[in-house]
Amino acid sequence: xxxxxxxxxxxxxxxxxxxxxxxxxxxxxxxxxxxxxxxxxxxxxxxxxxxxxxxxxxxxxxxxxxxxxxxxxxxxxxxxxxxxxxxxxxxxxxxxxxxxxxxxxxxxxxxxxxxxxxxxxxxxxxxxxxxxxxxxxxxxxxxxxxxxxxxxxxxxxxxx
Amino acid sequence: xxxxxxxxxxxxxxxxxxxxxxxxxxxxxxxxxxxxxxxxxxxxxxxxxxxxxxxxxxxxxxxxxxxxxxxxxxxxxxxxxxxxxxxxxxxxxxxxxxxxxxxxxxxxxxxxxxxxxxxxxxxxxxxxxxxxxxxxxxxxxxxxxxxxxxxxxxxxxxxxxxxxxxxxxxxxxxxxxxxxxxxxxxxxxxxxxxxxxxxxxxxxxxxxxxxxxxxxxxxxxxxxxxxxxxxxxxxxxxxxxxxxxxxxxxxxxxxxxxxxxxxxxxxxxxxxxxxxxxxxxxxxxxxxxxx
Numbered sequence: 001x002x003x004x005x006x007x008x009x010x011x012x013x014x015x016x017x018x019x020x021x022x023x024x025x026x027x028x029x030x031x032x033x034x035x036x037x038x039x040x041x042x043x044x045x046x047x048x049x050x051x052x053x054x055x056x057x058x059x060x061x062x063x064x065x066x067x068x069x070x071x072x073x074x075x076x077x078x079x080x081x082x083x084x085x086x087x088x089x090x091x092x093x094x095x096x097x098x099x100x101x102x103x104x105x106x107x108x109x110x111x112x113x114x115x116x117x118x119x120x121x122x123x124x125x126x127x128x129x130x131x132x133x134x135x136x137x138x139x140x141x142x143x144x145x146x147x148x149x150x151x152x153x154x155x156x157x158x159x160x
Numbered sequence: 161x162x163x164x165x166x167x168x169x170x171x172x173x174x175x176x177x178x179x180x181x182x183x184x185x186x187x188x189x190x191x192x193x194x195x196x197x198x199x200x201x202x203x204x205x206x207x208x209x210x211x212x213x214x215x216x217x218x219x220x221x222x223x224x225x226x227x228x229x230x231x232x233x234x235x236x237x238x239x240x241x242x243x244x245x246x247x248x249x250x251x252x253x254x255x256x257x258x259x260x261x262x263x264x265x266x267x268x269x270x271x272x273x274x275x276x277x278x279x280x281x282x283x284x285x286x287x288x289x290x291x292x293x294x295x296x297x298x299x300x301x302x303x304x305x306x307x308x309x310x311x312x313x314x315x316x317x318x319x320x321x322x323x324x325x326x327x328x329x330x331x332x333x334x335x336x337x338x339x340x341x342x343x344x345x346x347x348x349x350x351x352x353x354x355x356x357x358x359x360x361x362x363x364x365x366x367x368x369x370x371x372x373x374x375x376x377x378x379x380x381x382x383x384x385x386x387x388x389x390x391x392x393x394x395x396x397x398x399x400x401x402x403x404x405x406x407x408x409x410x411x412x413x414x415x416x417x418x419x420x421x422x423x424x425x426x427x428x429x430x431x432x433x434x435x436x437x438x439x440x441x442x443x444x445x446x447x448x449x450x451x
Contacts, residue, residue, distance in 0.1 A: 035224045040225065067370050069378055071378055071385070105229070
């Protein structure tokens with residue numbers, strides 16, 4: 001009997017130790033995931049606020065935001081971390097989902113920290129996209145080029 | 161060449177002399193070919209080891225991405241629409257073989273599902289291998305096949321193209337699965353699946369009304385993008401499992417070849433010794449007969 005109690009006790013302690021931090025975090029914080037096809041920026045991290053550009057307008061996400069879905073527009077996602085620092089990351093397109101339990105997923109097709117962008121290269125992308133748009137003949141090509149121009153414009157703006 | 165030699169041997173069967181000589185030659189030919197096979201499997205192992213390290217690194221980046229794409233469907237409790245039984249199954253495999261049972265596992269899971277409801281289930285094959293296995297029995301269920309998978313690591317563009325062709329295929333499904341191999345470690349993987357839903361199924365989700373300010377356009381774009389994300393993630397998992405499995409398979413093949421080489425070398429040396437002894441006996445007994 002005593003032996004069983006002895007063997008159970010560490011297990012119980014282990015369990016309680018594991019459970020408490022989850023409780024402490026509760027629902028007040030947000031589990032923030034920000035990933036792109038090529039890179040992961042945050043994986044279930046705890047942050048203060050996230051500003052995202054969406055097609056229905058840019059908006060900020062704080063913990064306990066109302067659940068919603070949104071589609072990302074080319075632009076800058078700003079993440080305010082708990083220690084007050086902020087990080088700016090450029091995204092080309094993607095989705096944002098905010099769930100009932102305050103978990104937030106920002107999934108981008110491609111993303112890159114703003115400081116890594118090259119302004120000259122961005123302008124090049126924009127001018128190429130603009131010339132493509134001018135020379136596009138079919139509707140699909142036109143739509144594609146228009147999207148490329150949009151991304152290019154956002155890129156130039158972000159790189160400056 | 162070899163066949164000719166053996167065919168002349170047939171009438172001489174039972175004569176130790178000629179057969180001994182020929183087996184010596186035959187063994188050395190066989191030894192050489194096994195050695196060549198071992199060289200091939202060894203270099204294939206090296207290649208897949210290099211590819212595996214890359215795939216694993218990329219998978220680590222893609223995992224939160226795939227998990228993130230899945231969360232909404234779980235939280236919103238999206239399920240199949242009751243009155244539309246049509247299902248879609250996406251098989252994530254590749255064009256390349258020699259990698260253990262990765263492709264067979266995926267195909268077997270799908271076969272099982274199809275045997276339950278062959279009328280309302282359609283398949284999309286990613287990679288030639290799954291098509292080769294499934295076509296024989298369920299050829300008419302296959303909507304389309306994606307080729308040229310597996311030579312290069314999958315990209316988001318591949319996944320986007322695949323998602324686009326699924327959405328424009330005209331097949332009206334309400335739910336489905338992406339069947340892929342989930343990578344666990346170098347030596348193990350499990351066949352698992354990701355959920356797949358149509359716009360209608362998402363709109364009918366019981367918990368969708370807790371989500372604020374949704375219009376159908378946002379939902380449509382969201383669904384399309386998340387389909388591409390899920391496919392991308394599944395392809396990454398599949399590629400990594402395949403490379404790791406190929407690495408193990410080729411390692412085993414090299415080991416088996418080494419074992420064969422050892423045995424053949426031993427037989428070769430024994431036979432050679434026997435030939436020498438016999439020749440000596442011939443010479444000595446010939447000389448003894450002259451005395």
